[in-house]
Amino acid sequence: xxxxxxxxxxxxxxxxxxxxxxxxxxxxxxxxxxxxxxxxxxxxxxxxxxxxxxxxxxxxxxxxxxxxxxxxxxxxxxxxxxxxxxxxxxxxxxxxxxxxxxxxxxxxxxxxxxxxxxxxxxxxxxxxxxxxxxxxxxxxxxxxxxxxxxxxxxxxxxxxxxxxxxxxxxxxxxxxxxxxxxxxx
Amino acid sequence: xxxxxxxxxxxxxxxxxxxxxxxxxxxxxxxxxxxxxxxxxxxxxxxxxxxxxxxxxxxxxxxxxxxxxxxxxxxxxxxxxxxxxxxxxxxxxxxxxxxxxxxxxxxxxxxxxxxxxxxxxxxxxxxxxxxxxxxxxxxxxxxxxxxxxxxxxxxxxxxxxxxxxxxxxxxxxxxxxxxxxxxxxxxxxxxxxxxxxxxxxxxxxxxxxxxxxxxxxxxxxxxxxxxxxxxxxxxxxxxxxxxxxxxxxxxxxxxxxxxxxxxxxxxxxxxxxxxxxxxxxxxxxxxxxxxxxxxxxxxxxxxxxxxxxxxxxxxxxxxxxxxxxxxxxxxxxxxxxxxxxxxxxxxxxxxxxxxxxxxxxxxxxxxxxxxxxxxxxxxxxxxxxxxxxxxxxxxxxxxxxxxxxxxxxxxxxxxxxxxxxxxxxxxxxxxxxxxxxxxxxxxxxxxxxxxxxxxxxxxxxxxxxxxxxxxxxxxxxxxxxxxxxxxxxxxxxxxxxxxxxxxxxxxxxxxxxxxxxxxxxxxxxxxxxxxxxxxxxxxxxxxxxxxxxxxxxxxxxxxxxxxxxxxxxxxxxxxxxxxxxxxxxxxxxxxxxxxxxxxxxxxxxxxxxxxxxxxxxxxxxxxxxxxxxxxxxxxxxxxxxxxxxxxxxxxxxxxxxxxxxxxxxxxxxxxxxxxxxxxxxxxxxxxxxxxxxxx
Numbered sequence: 001x002x003x004x005x006x007x008x009x010x011x012x013x014x015x016x017x018x019x020x021x022x023x024x025x026x027x028x029x030x031x032x033x034x035x036x037x038x039x040x041x042x043x044x045x046x047x048x049x050x051x052x053x054x055x056x057x058x059x060x061x062x063x064x065x066x067x068x069x070x071x072x073x074x075x076x077x078x079x080x081x082x083x084x085x086x087x088x089x090x091x092x093x094x095x096x097x098x099x100x101x102x103x104x105x106x107x108x109x110x111x112x113x114x115x116x117x118x119x120x121x122x123x124x125x126x127x128x129x130x131x132x133x134x135x136x137x138x139x140x141x142x143x144x145x146x147x148x149x150x151x152x153x154x155x156x157x158x159x160x161x162x163x164x165x166x167x168x169x170x171x172x173x174x175x176x177x178x179x180x181x182x183x184x185x
Numbered sequence: 186x187x188x189x190x191x192x193x194x195x196x197x198x199x200x201x202x203x204x205x206x207x208x209x210x211x212x213x214x215x216x217x218x219x220x221x222x223x224x225x226x227x228x229x230x231x232x233x234x235x236x237x238x239x240x241x242x243x244x245x246x247x248x249x250x251x252x253x254x255x256x257x258x259x260x261x262x263x264x265x266x267x268x269x270x271x272x273x274x275x276x277x278x279x280x281x282x283x284x285x286x287x288x289x290x291x292x293x294x295x296x297x298x299x300x301x302x303x304x305x306x307x308x309x310x311x312x313x314x315x316x317x318x319x320x321x322x323x324x325x326x327x328x329x330x331x332x333x334x335x336x337x338x339x340x341x342x343x344x345x346x347x348x349x350x351x352x353x354x355x356x357x358x359x360x361x362x363x364x365x366x367x368x369x370x371x372x373x374x375x376x377x378x379x380x381x382x383x384x385x386x387x388x389x390x391x392x393x394x395x396x397x398x399x400x401x402x403x404x405x406x407x408x409x410x411x412x413x414x415x416x417x418x419x420x421x422x423x424x425x426x427x428x429x430x431x432x433x434x435x436x437x438x439x440x441x442x443x444x445x446x447x448x449x450x451x452x453x454x455x456x457x458x459x460x461x462x463x464x465x466x467x468x469x470x471x472x473x474x475x476x477x478x479x480x481x482x483x484x485x486x487x488x489x490x491x492x493x494x495x496x497x498x499x500x501x502x503x504x505x506x507x508x509x510x511x512x513x514x515x516x517x518x519x520x521x522x523x524x525x526x527x528x529x530x531x532x533x534x535x536x537x538x539x540x541x542x543x544x545x546x547x548x549x550x551x552x553x554x555x556x557x558x559x560x561x562x563x564x565x566x567x568x569x570x571x572x573x574x575x576x577x578x579x580x581x582x583x584x585x586x587x588x589x590x591x592x593x594x595x596x597x598x599x600x601x602x603x604x605x606x607x608x609x610x611x612x613x614x615x616x617x618x619x620x621x622x623x624x625x626x627x628x629x630x631x632x633x634x635x636x637x638x639x640x641x642x643x644x645x646x647x648x649x650x651x652x653x654x655x656x657x658x659x660x661x662x663x664x665x666x667x668x669x670x671x672x673x674x675x676x677x678x679x680x681x682x683x684x685x686x687x688x689x690x691x692x693x694x695x696x697x698x699x700x701x702x703x704x705x706x707x708x709x710x711x712x713x714x715x716x717x718x719x720x721x722x723x724x725x726x727x728x729x730x731x732x733x734x735x736x737x738x739x740x741x742x743x744x745x746x747x748x749x750x751x752x753x754x755x756x757x758x759x760x761x762x763x764x765x766x767x768x769x770x771x772x773x774x775x776x777x778x779x780x781x782x783x784x785x786x787x788x789x790x791x792x793x794x795x796x797x798x799x800x801x802x803x804x805x806x807x808x809x810x811x812x813x814x815x816x817x818x819x820x821x822x823x824x825x826x827x828x829x830x831x832x833x834x835x836x837x838x839x840x841x842x843x844x845x846x847x848x849x850x851x852x853x854x855x856x857x858x859x860x861x862x863x864x865x866x867x868x869x870x871x872x873x874x875x876x877x878x879x880x
Binding site for chain 2: 147
């Protein structure tokens with residue numbers, strides 16, 4: 001049932017051995033959409049996300065050229081991307097008094113105003129979460145990783161993920177209600 | 186338990202991350218708790234909102250700058266500074282220079298440039314070379330850049346004369362992998378790959394198949410309904426003439442079925458040629474038989490997109506299982522056939538109607554009973570209509586299935602009593618009034634069970650002649666008045682005893698506990714007896730083992746099975762196929778001699794007769810299904826002095842229990858153990874069978 005696993009877990013079910021430089025092309029080809037999407041939602045700025053995507057793949061490339069053999073590339077890339085994003089967000093927090101832009105400012109194309117209006121409160125709510133909460137919600141609910149896989153990405157047990165997803169979900173619901181001006185908030 | 190206590194479990198459940206006992210308990214709780222269902226819906230909403238954000242495609246400039254910085258790495262050997270990312274305006278010139286410099290000597294970059302030129306998946310990620318270049322959609326803005334189509338690996342199965350000798354080579358198949366663009370239509374994708382046949386390289390390795398380049402376009406459609414894949418093929422009779430030979434047909438079936446059954450949603454495959462299953466099965470010299478359900482043409486017709494302008498409304502949008510709900514709709518093909526289906530993915534047809542001359546439909550359907558059809562949940566299901574003429578569908582209507590509320594109805598108790606060496610089945614009001622004979626038999630009958638519709642009764646008959654040793658017993662069914670008695674199952678071996686009957690929730694079969702006793706000689710060497718629960722299909726009489734080493738089967742409202750095992754000392758629940766078994770252990774003490782476990786109508790509580798450690802009798806207990814809040818409802822102290830209970834049943838409203846004792850008395854109690862009333866005084870032998878609602 002490898003196929004089903006592949007679908008349910010966002011491609012991380014496959015056993016792929018990648019080696020060296022040749023692999024980077026394959027890696028980028030297969031996973032750049034996932035990593036770009038994940039990083040864009042993590043940092044809320046698609047330009048910064050592209051920089052971080054580049055950084056992620058270059059870190060992966062360096063590891064591969066050091067001779068590392070990776071047989072589950074997507075979770076591994078998520079791990080690199082998460083660390084890259086969290087340290088970028090820490091840097092940004094240090095500089096936060098310069099940045100008054102809302103979280104989602106550059107994350108969406110504004111070609112479709114209807115779509116934008118629909119997504120805006122979701123993005124605002126996501127932006128209001130702590131980076132750790134955002135990480136776990138994005139990995140499990142948006143990227144579709146199982147708790148076990150998300151645990152592997154973040155280096156914790158699936159039981160820990162279960163608790164984190166729950167708290168992040170609650171926090172998201174609160175901030176979403178706030179962002180649409182719901183009195184229940 | 187409150188929703189607050191369950192909140193974390195609900196969140197995990199929303200993500201499909203709850204397993205085993207926790208999941209079963211939560212599902213049972215959800216079936217009757219509106220607040221928790223609402224909370225669950227809120228949690229699922231978060232998932233939908235995040236998924237609705239969609240994907241972000243990397244820009245051309247990202248790709249080129251990744252390429253460029255790798256080439257920079259190569260050149261500098263060890264340097265790790267990131268190149269400043271190029272803006273789109275200057276990217277093309279920059280990349281051409283960098284690539285021109287790098288390509289001549291960098292294998293890694295050659296790979297990337299090849300990727301940029303053609304969309305074949307790179308060798309590094311494919312374990313088996315694909316036989317066919319997958320079709321890749323290209324976005325107009327990125328003609329020189331491979332598009333970002335996600336791919337997936339599926340398996341196709343072929344025969345192989347080098348891996349298996351005759352005659353196995355006709356039946357035994359071996360998987361090969363294919364990489365295809367990711368699609369939800371996995372079954373179609375897999376069949377399309379299969380029908381291309383093995384590649385030349387694979388043929389050289391011994392792979393053979395009835396399928397080849399000539400058959401690559403034979404797939405018309407594949408519909409999956411309720412675990413069955415309906416494969417509609419073009420007329421293949423001239424294209425693969427030898428598929429109707431013994432080895433040819435074995436290969437055909439082995440390859441297609443293995444390929445389809447790699448997907449867990451498919452357990453069975455039915456074929457048709459040009460939409461006609463008869464054509465296919467006659468060609469295969471198998472023939473078409475309504476009994477095995479391979480004659481119906483309807484499921485083969487493909488369903489396409491939502492038909493514009495169709496409407497469907499259901500009134501009310503909430504209902505109990507089995508209740509009748511009306512629907513209406515418009516926009517269908519005038520005078521055309523319309524099927525109304527429930528549950529996406531299951532394709533369960535709940536009504537067939539014909540549209541009027543204005544394309545309007547109306548009618549009613551019976552709300553599916555969860556457990557009756559595997560996969561139908563309590564809670565919300567999607568209902569939609571298919572215009573059979575155009576095979577287009579209506580938008581979904583969400584419908585909520587609520588557990589039955591029987592509190593408004595009165596009920597009757599059914600019980601057995603000894604009479605003149607035989608047995609009587611009687612019914613009585615729970616207050617002891619209106620005691621009526623249903624039927625009497627002079628034979629030894631036992632273990633009665635009432636069918637879900639209350640119309641039929643199953644029981645075990647023990648022929649006199651062979652008692653008491655090595656008695657073969659038989660399973661019978663009669664109408665509730667004792668007429669129309671018929672034998673439905675006779676164990677093949679002597680030394681076999683049947684016990685403990687239970688109807689399947691849909692009334693199509695009966696579960697019975699079978700013990701195959703070992704002979705005296707075998708007992709001398711201490712071979713244990715073999716206990717199993719069989720499911721007897723009423724239509725065909727076929728017997729199938731659903732559980733072993735346990736008995737006293739009962740159903741949970743979600744279709745799961747409750748059994749008693751370990752020499753009556755262990756309660757467990759499992760799926761009907763025996764998977765995901767969970768032991769249910771009453772908290773606080775040890776119990777044995779379990780008898781007559783009965784699940785409450787709401788599915789959350791379990792009543793049973795058992796002996797608690799150090800007690801010499803069997804009392805009635807009730808507890809939550811997770812083993813918590815055990816409550817003792819009767820107070821017998823010693824079977825020899827004041828008796829023992831021998832059976833307990835629930836009132837349909839779930840608020841009262843009625844139990845019988847080995848001395849023949851029958852009593853009603855509430856869930857706190859307070860007496861509600863005495864139904865029958867002591868005398869003779871009696872045992873409660875069940876309670877049925879009376880409208």
